Amino acid sequence: MSAVAGTTAVRPRLKLRLPRVPGALWWGAGIVGFFVLVALLAPVIAPYDPIAQDTANALLPPGPGHWLGTDNFGRDVLSRLIWGTRIDLMMGVFGVLFPFIVGTAIGCVSGYFGGWVDVVVMRIVDIVIAFPFLVLMLAIIAILGPGLGSFFIAMALVGWVSYARLVRAQVLVLKASDFVTAARSLGYGHLRIMARHILPNAMVSSIVFSMSDVVLTMLLGASISYLGLGVQPPTAEWGVMVAESQNFIIRAWWIAAFPGVALAVIALGFSLLGDGLGEWLGVKE
Amino acid sequence: MHRFRFVLTRPLQLIPVLFGISVITFVLIRSIPGDPARVLLGTKATPDAIARIRAQFGLDEPLWTQYGLFLQNLAHGEMGRSILYKVPVLRLIAERIEPTLLLVFGAVLLSLLIAVPFAAIAARRRGRLADHAIRIVSTTGLGLPPFWLGIMLIILFSVTLGLFPVAGYGDDWADRLHHLVLPWLTIALALSAVLTRTLRAAMIAELRSDQATAARARGLPEGMVFWRHVVPNAIVPTINLLAVNIGWLIGGTVIIENVFSIPGMGQLLVRGIFTRDYMVVQGVAMAFAVASVTVNFLADILTVAIDPRVKL
Numbered sequence: 102m103s104a105v106a107g108t109t110a111v112r113p114r115l116k117l118r119l120p121r122v123p124g125a126l127w128w129g130a131g132i133v134g135f136f137v138l139v140a141l142l143a144p145v146i147a148p149y150d151p152i153a154q155d156t157a158n159a160l161l162p163p164g165p166g167h168w169l170g171t172d173n174f175g176r177d178v179l180s181r182l183i184w185g186t187r188i189d190l191m192m193g194v195f196g197v198l199f200p201f202i203v204g205t206a207i208g209c210v211s212g213y214f215g216g217w218v219d220v221v222v223m224r225i226v227d228i229v230i231a232f233p234f235l236v237l238m239l240a241i242i243a244i245l246g247p248g249l250g251s252f253f254i255a256m257a258l259v260g261w262v263s264y265a266r267l268v269r270a271q272v273l274v275l276k277a278s279d280f281v282t283a284a285r286s287l288g289y290g291h292l293r294i295m296a297r298h299i300l301p302n303a304m305v306s307s308i309v310f311s312m313s314d315v316v317l318t319m320l321l322g323a324s325i326s327y328l329g330l331g332v333q334p335p336t337a338e339w340g341v342m343v344a345e346s347q348n349f350i351i352r353a354w355w356i357a358a359f360p361g362v363a364l365a366v367i368a369l370g371f372s373l374l375g376d377g378l379g380e381w382l383g384v385k386e
Numbered sequence: 387m388h389r390f391r392f393v394l395t396r397p398l399q400l401i402p403v404l405f406g407i408s409v410i411t412f413v414l415i416r417s418i419p420g421d422p423a424r425v426l427l428g429t430k431a432t433p434d435a436i437a438r439i440r441a442q443f444g445l446d447e448p449l450w451t452q453y454g455l456f457l458q459n460l461a462h463g464e465m466g467r468s469i470l471y472k473v474p475v476l477r478l479i480a481e482r483i484e485p486t487l488l489l490v491f492g493a494v495l496l497s498l499l500i501a502v503p504f505a506a507i508a509a510r511r512r513g514r515l516a517d518h519a520i521r522i523v524s525t526t527g528l529g530l531p532p533f534w535l536g537i538m539l540i541i542l543f544s545v546t547l548g549l550f551p552v553a554g555y556g557d558d559w560a561d562r563l564h565h566l567v568l569p570w571l572t573i574a575l576a577l578s579a580v581l582t583r584t585l586r587a588a589m590i591a592e593l594r595s596d597q598a599t600a601a602r603a604r605g606l607p608e609g610m611v612f613w614r615h616v617v618p619n620a621i622v623p624t625i626n627l628l629a630v631n632i633g634w635l636i637g638g639t640v641i642i643e644n645v646f647s648i649p650g651m652g653q654l655l656v657r658g659i660f661t662r663d664y665m666v667v668q669g670v671a672m673a674f675a676v677a678s679v680t681v682n683f684l685a686d687i688l689t690v691a692i693d694p695r696v697k698l
């Protein structure tokens with residue numbers, strides 16, 4: 102009987118008696134949703150072409166016509182900010198998605214099978230973690246050459262370790278649980294047990310973690326672009342905008358100021374989303 | 387002294403990690419497309435120099451022999467020469483280490499000076515206005531891009547108020563400290579956001595602990611209970627948090643050195659990438675990795691020294 106009870110317990114796992122949705126989750130979802138909308142509607146809502154130069158109107162302060170002013174090439178800061186939302190959101194989301202997939206797969210296999218596979222994987226994790234994240238990213242980008250593609254590859258090569266660790270720890274606990282024993286006694290294969298029974302439960306905490314990871318990844322992408330090693334000018338990206346503004350800070354504060362504000366607000370959105378989601382699903386940090 | 391036995395055994399466990407660091411750097415540099423000798427020496431290398439580096443790094447030998455030679459060179463403190471600066475990489479790093487160390491230590495100190503009082507206020511007034519305000523500010527602080535924060539501080543304190551230099555590094559000590567104030571503040575503001583959150587949680591847990599109750603039962607005033615019994619215990623998780631964040635801190639230093647044009651290791655690394663000075667990139671990356679491993683080891687020793695209950 103216990104085996105049957107165990108398997109039925111698998112299905113309603115997400116129908117857990119969830120507490121009231123915390124306010125942080127609503128606020129976070131609202132902020133993030135707003136930026137997603139801005140990114141999607143960029144061609145419609147941006148008043149100007151983000152890379153069209155208009156030197157006659159260079160370095161105009163915020164005012165009617167150009168709400169957030171113009172930069173040294175006369176490009177509209179607001180339009181660049183709106184188009185930049187696409188790139189920065191993409192860096193955050195895909196920069197987390199690839200490591201998430203790679204790390205989850207590796208962590209799951211490592212924890213489930215154990216033995217020498219686990220030993221080898223965990224040693225590799227230790228070594229990658231020993232490197233300061235940005236330094237290893239920069240070293241990889243040094244080889245691949247600057248660019249958005251290099252950023253994503255470097256993220257996948259370096260970022261998977263945190264997910265592998267998180268998922269492995271969960272899998273170690275789950276594989277000893279009754280419902281997995283039940284699934285095994287029903288004669289299910291390893292793949293089915295991992296994919297259908299263990300992973301859905303093991304992924305909750307890494308999904309919550311991925312929200313705060315999006316913040317870090319977006320900041321990282323913008324930082325690397327600021328250093329000149331990520332997204333390349335004239336593409337409108339917030340880090341690039343700040344880097345280009347630096348020679349003009351004495352005369353034009355607005356070029357530098359607004360991209361950072363946008364980053365901070367969207368980061369706050371994802372932080373709230375992560376915190377709220379964690380509270381809601383009962384995941385401890 | 388039984389508890390400190392790990393001080394002797396832990397370095398043995400670190401050997402595989404250090405080994406792995408050398409493997410990763412070796413593989414990274416060797417995966418650059420093209421003739422390794424030309425990659426390492428640049429396009430203007432003389433045939434003579436190419437022949438020399440071929441012999442020194444065994445570039446005609448199989449890969450594992452090359453790795454052996456790489457380790458052997460490393461053991462002799464030989465990390466190659468910079469193409470751009472024409473000096474050994476090790477010497478370059480030694481010249482650049484001071485600003486970086488000053489930047490990191492100053493920033494950590496300053497961030498503790500910011501975080502401890504704020505965490506204390508938030509923990510002691512939990513759920514009240516001050517607590518909420520501090521939580522909102524620290525959550526926002528987590529998302530502030532350090533490079534942008536640095537530029538905002540330059541606009542405010544250097545351009546508008548004229549209090550500090552815009553960028554660079556001074557000649558004498560007083561001048562250097564003057565140049566470092568804004569870089570310190572930039573990193574410290576970002577770091578204290580993380581620290582405040584953890585410290586607050588640790589302090590709240592300690593406020594409810596048995597030993598805090600016991601101290602209250604002995605009739606100690608709440609202020610004394612807090613500063614003598616709660617804070618020292620909340621410091622231990624903070625040390626670990628700082629150690630865990632050393633990688634982030636090094637990354638932050640790399641960025642901030644570039645924002646403020648500070649001639650440290652981070653600037654050396656980024657310039658090395660732009661100039662394809664791969665020996666420099668390799669050397670600095672390895673130095674940073676070893677530094678972060680060392681810091682974690684030192685943090686373990688410190689934790690055991692401070693907290694008699696901890697066993698490693």
